[in-house]
Amino acid sequence: MITVNHITKTYQLKNRELLILKDINLEIPNQSFAGIIGDSGSGKSTLLSIMAGLEKPTDGEVLVNGKNLFQMKDREISRFRNQSIGFVFQSFHLLDNLTALENVMLPMQYGNVPPKQRVESAREALGQVGLSDRMNHRPQELSGGQKQRVSIARAIVNDSRLIIADEPTGNLDSKSGETVMNLFQNLHRQGYTIIMVTHNMEHQRLFTQAIRMRDGEIVG
Ligand SMILES: Nc1ncnc2c1ncn2[C@@H]1O[C@H](COP(=O)(O)OP(=O)(O)OP(=O)(O)O)[C@@H](O)[C@H]1O
Numbered sequence: 001m002i003t004v005n006h007i008t009k010t011y012q013l014k015n016r017e018l019l020i021l022k023d024i025n026l027e028i029p030n031q032s033f034a035g036i037i038g039d040s041g042s043g044k045s046t047l048l049s050i051m052a053g054l055e056k057p058t059d060g061e062v063l064v065n066g067k068n069l070f071q072m073k074d075r076e077i078s079r080f081r082n083q084s085i086g087f088v089f090q091s092f093h094l095l096d097n098l099t100a101l102e103n104v105m106l107p108m109q110y111g112n113v114p115p116k117q118r119v120e121s122a123r124e125a126l127g128q129v130g131l132s133d134r135m136n137h138r139p140q141e142l143s144g145g146q147k148q149r150v151s152i153a154r155a156i157v158n159d160s161r162l163i164i165a166d167e168p169t170g171n172l173d174s175k176s177g178e179t180v181m182n183l184f185q186n187l188h189r190q191g192y193t194i195i196m197v198t199h200n201m202e203h204q205r206l207f208t209q210a211i212r213m214r215d216g217e218i219v220g
């Protein structure tokens with residue numbers, strides 16, 4: 001369960017305060033496939049980053065399976081995120097000079113996983129996203145849809161059961177986008193919790209919970 005309690009976020013500009021999130025409250029049960037929708041600038045990415053512990057709120061708390069993110073020290077948050085949350089970005093965030101396999105192995109470098117096991121797990125994750133035949137390709141040798149599948153493999157390789165994705169299909173053609181959505185749907189069926197931002201109204205029928213934002217507030 002992800003619980004968001006009274007989250008506010010303000011940015012301090014030179015002579016005024018910008019209120020970006022206004023008292024956000026949310027409960028997302030485990031095994032949900034939750035979608036966040038809303039106009040550009042409504043605060044979707046900011047909320048996702050805070051739920052993932054990537055950014056700190058001005059006020060309020062986020063609990064991920066009972067763990068209060070912002071009561072942890074920064075190092076603890078990083079560690080917790082590394083073990084428990086997979087983040088998928090619109091622009092993939094893969095390292096260009098590493099192969100698909102090496103990119104997927106990255107999250108394991110902080111754990112105590114022995115090297116042989118790391119390769120095994122990364123291979124398995126790439127298999128799950130249908131890329132067993134592209135493991136030694138570097139990002140520039142992959143299509144957009146394939147890059148996004150590598151980043152999904154990286155998100156699940158540590159056995160994180162929570163995936164947070166910010167417009168994961170935003171940079172993809174419709175067919176690749178559909179492949180990515182099918183993958184998420186499969187992971188959801190396997191019991192993963194998925195929270196994603198989308199601008200695509202067709203995705204709504206897949207969601208178990210749709211969260212609509214407007215001007216920093218949840219409106220439904
Ligand atoms: N570092 C910052 N300083 C000041 N304002 C910011 C900062 N980051 C974001 N904002 C503002 O916060 C608001 C919400 O941004 P956010 O990226 O969360 O929107 P979004 O809903 O994800 O939009 P989009 O659909 O375009 O991705 C925007 O008005 C943006 O200008």
Ligand SMILES: [Mg+2]
Pocket residue numbers: 044045046166
């Ligand atoms: Mg955004």
